[in-house]
Amino acid sequence: MLSIFVEASCNRYSRDECVDCHVYEPLGNLPRSEWHLPIEDARIMAKNILRVDSLNALAQQEINMTGGEASQNPDIVEIFKIFRTVTPNVCLHTNLDINSDQSKRWLRLVEIMQLGGRIDITLYPVAWKRFQKPLLKKVLRLQKYLLVNVVFENLPDLNSQLGLLLDFFIEEGETHAHVGDLLREYQDKVQNLIKTNPDCNEAVYLKHMGNTGSFARKKEFTFGINLLPAFKVDALGRRTMASTPFPKDNYLIECPAARGSIDIMTVRQNGDMTPCCDVGNLQCQPRFGNLLKDSPEKILEKFTVSSKIMATGIIKNRDNIQNAKSGEWVKEGIPPYCS
Numbered sequence: 001m002l003s004i005f006v007e008a009s010c011n012r013y014s015r016d017e018c019v020d021c022h023v024y025e026p027l028g029n030l031p032r033s034e035w036h037l038p039i040e041d042a043r044i045m046a047k048n049i050l051r052v053d054s055l056n057a058l059a060q061q062e063i064n065m066t067g068g069e070a071s072q073n074p075d076i077v078e079i080f081k082i083f084r085t086v087t088p089n090v091c092l093h094t095n096l097d098i099n100s101d102q103s104k105r106w107l108r109l110v111e112i113m114q115l116g117g118r119i120d121i122t123l124y125p126v127a128w129k130r131f132q133k134p135l136l137k138k139v140l141r142l143q144k145y146l147l148v149n150v151v152f153e154n155l156p157d158l159n160s161q162l163g164l165l166l167d168f169f170i171e172e173g174e175t176h177a178h179v180g181d182l183l184r185e186y187q188d189k190v191q192n193l194i195k196t197n198p199d200c201n202e203a204v205y206l207k208h209m210g211n212t213g214s215f216a217r218k219k220e221f222t223f224g225i226n227l228l229p230a231f232k233v234d235a236l237g238r239r240t241m242a243s244t245p246f247p248k249d250n251y252l253i254e255c256p257a258a259r260g261s262i263d264i265m266t267v268r269q270n271g272d273m274t275p276c277c278d279v280g281n282l283q284c285q286p287r288f289g290n291l292l293k294d295s296p297e298k299i300l301e302k303f304t305v306s307s308k309i310m311a312t313g314i315i316k317n318r319d320n321i322q323n324a325k326s327g328e329w330v331k332e333g334i335p336p337y338c339s
């Protein structure tokens with residue numbers, strides 16, 4: 001998958017066309033004039049994706065337009081159409097925290113869904129009842145797929161968020177019964193863990209959740225869910241070594257690039273590329289080239305050089321973790337939880 005940043009502002013406060021918006025922290029140094037990815041930059045990105053085979057292969061899996069809040073970009077429909085010239089699989093991740101179905105942000109999402117794009121969401125319990133839920137009902141009338149990210153602080157919080165989704169899909173009736181079955185399976189497991197081992201570590205949690213699938217599929221509707229432990233960020237914007245729900249363990253990321261395989265590439269608004277889901281908050285330093293400025297040859301050269309730097313940094317990280325130095329940054333600029 002190629003995950004492309006198309007917007008810096010997060011739009012969590014006014015829910016519509018805010019002019020004084022909070023800017024997603026890793027993008028905080030962007031001047032206001034550059035908060036929206038311009039149409040012309042999307043054209044350059046699309047052209048360059050097609051010129052680099054490995055990026056094109058990732059794009060054929062999916063281009064995911066993200067941010068900040070992607071629906072806040074006034075040109076998002078045009079940008080969607082440009083990326084659709086690269087691949088039929090273009091989706092947009094939104095907070096769906098929108099005032100009403102009259103909002104320009106919502107109307108943009110409707111246009112994208114009508115053009116065949118998919119909308120995915122992150123569940124926000126505080127915005128669920130009043131803002132997300134009514135619009136999600138409309139989303140289900142416009143598309144046959146949905147991916148939901150659930151970011152949880154602890155097991156009771158996870159249980160409660162699964163409950164919101166379960167109630168929602170029960171209301172949808174028989175056509176979505178398979179989604180209810182999957183959510184019930186998750187919720188039963190989480191509730192059991194809360195009763196039997198509420199302070200468990202991550203390994204116990206993962207074992208307990210077992211091989212519960214991430215998808216509920218039917219011809220009429222396919223649902224996918226990602227359960228993501230939350231983590232804190234320090235004053236320098238650096239992620240903690242442990243997640244919030246499982247504070248006793250290091251919350252490690254396996255770096256695919258250091259192992260020589262790239263499954264995902266994140267492209268920032270300035271064109272910089274990182275080969276994982278680092279949206280800037282992990283502060284990984286080695287770059288895999290710049291999609292706006294570099295030639296295909298230069299991008300491939302950076303792939304090779306940066307993969308080697310990452311592999312070296314990761315060996316040092318493992319050493320640090322084994323020698324009670326976990327959390328120390330190595331000179332390669334690899335976050336200390338990357339393994």
Ligand code: SF4
Pocket residue numbers: 253254255256257258274275276277278282284285310334335338
């Ligand atoms: S080292 Fe970590 S942050 Fe950097 S690309 Fe690999 S997994 Fe991502």
